[in-house]
Amino acid sequence: MLQQMETGEFYLIDLGSRNGSFVNGRRVSIPVTLRNGDRIIFGQTELDFYNPTAGRRLDRIHDNDSEDFTATLTVRSLISVMVMDIRDFTVLTRQLDETLLSEVIGNWFRKAGQIIREHGSWVDKYIGDAIMAVFQSFLGDLDRQPALARPLHELASAPISPRAAFLLSRIDGMLTIDEILDVSGMPRLEAYRHLTQLFLRGILR
Numbered sequence: 001m002l003q004q005m006e007t008g009e010f011y012l013i014d015l016g017s018r019n020g021s022f023v024n025g026r027r028v029s030i031p032v033t034l035r036n037g038d039r040i041i042f043g044q045t046e047l048d049f050y051n052p053t054a055g056r057r058l059d060r061i062h063d064n065d066s067e068d069f070t071a072t073l074t075v076r077s078l079i080s081v082m083v084m085d086i087r088d089f090t091v092l093t094r095q096l097d098e099t100l101l102s103e104v105i106g107n108w109f110r111k112a113g114q115i116i117r118e119h120g121s122w123v124d125k126y127i128g129d130a131i132m133a134v135f136q137s138f139l140g141d142l143d144r145q146p147a148l149a150r151p152l153h154e155l156a157s158a159p160i161s162p163r164a165a166f167l168l169s170r171i172d173g174m175l176t177i178d179e180i181l182d183v184s185g186m187p188r189l190e191a192y193r194h195l196t197q198l199f200l201r202g203i204l205r
Contacts, residue, residue, distance in 0.1 A: 002034075003123070010034040010051060011126055016106025019043040020099065029093075029102045031109065031126035082121075084112065085130035105129065142178035146171055146195075149205035158203065164194045171204065 001013045014021040014028040021028040022041040034040075038049040086092065086108060093101060109131065113123055116133045125132040148155075148171060160168070163186060170180045177195065184191035198204045 003031075005125065008053070010049070012040065013109055013126070014102055014106050015110050016103035017042075018099075020102055027098060027102065029098065029105050030128050080135040081124075082133045082135065083127075083130055084133075085128070089129040142181070143176050145173055145176055146180070146199075146204045147173060149202055155203065158201075160203075161194070163190075164198055167191065167194055168198065168203070 001015055003011045003013060005011065010033070011031045012021060012023060012028055012034055013031045019042070023032050023034070024039050034049045034051070036049065036051045040047045040049055086105075092104075096104065108129070109126075112131050116123060116131070119135070121133045121135045123131055124134045148168075155168070163184075167180060167184060170183060175183070180195070181188050181191045195204070
């Protein structure tokens with residue numbers, strides 16, 4: 001499998017093929033970053049990887065007065081980064097046959113990638129046997145002011161935890177999400193979890 005990352009890099013991932021995949025004569029057991037000119041072999045098929053723009057850096061920065069200048073809008077948001085790998089992978093590489101190891105690794109990357117995608121994320125990077133995934137914040141821009149999505153009288157009978165109720169009391173149309181997290185008096189991630197639930201339940205918007 002060839003996978004292009006947001007950085008423009010291409011990874012070759014062998015998902016446990018019987019004949020194996022090879023880059024420049026070396027069997028692929030973990031994801032390999034492809035370079036321009038790499039020789040790839042799948043079974044009896046040989047390919048040359050052609051990507052002359054890989055790794056290039058921009059040599060010229062547009063002048064601020066240029067008509068082509070594009071301003072970048074920066075938005076602060078909370079993300080979660082998850083890194084997972086195979087326990088005792090180094091020991092495993094010494095105990096398993098190369099063909100079996102390739103199949104194990106292939107199944108690992110395929111299953112892990114499927115689970116990550118099902119939960120709304122993506123694989124950001126492969127590091128040996130490790131996978132790094134990034135989960136974007138459900139709350140989005142932390143500098144916006146949240147507001148009640150339902151009238152107050154409807155919330156009287158809603159099952160809301162004391163901590164979530166305290167966060168609701170901070171919703172005044174002035175404080176941003178980031179400021180509410182700061183003044184919550186609880187660990188930031190815990191406050192984030194309670195706020196997220198309020199949004200998911202349609203209490204906040």
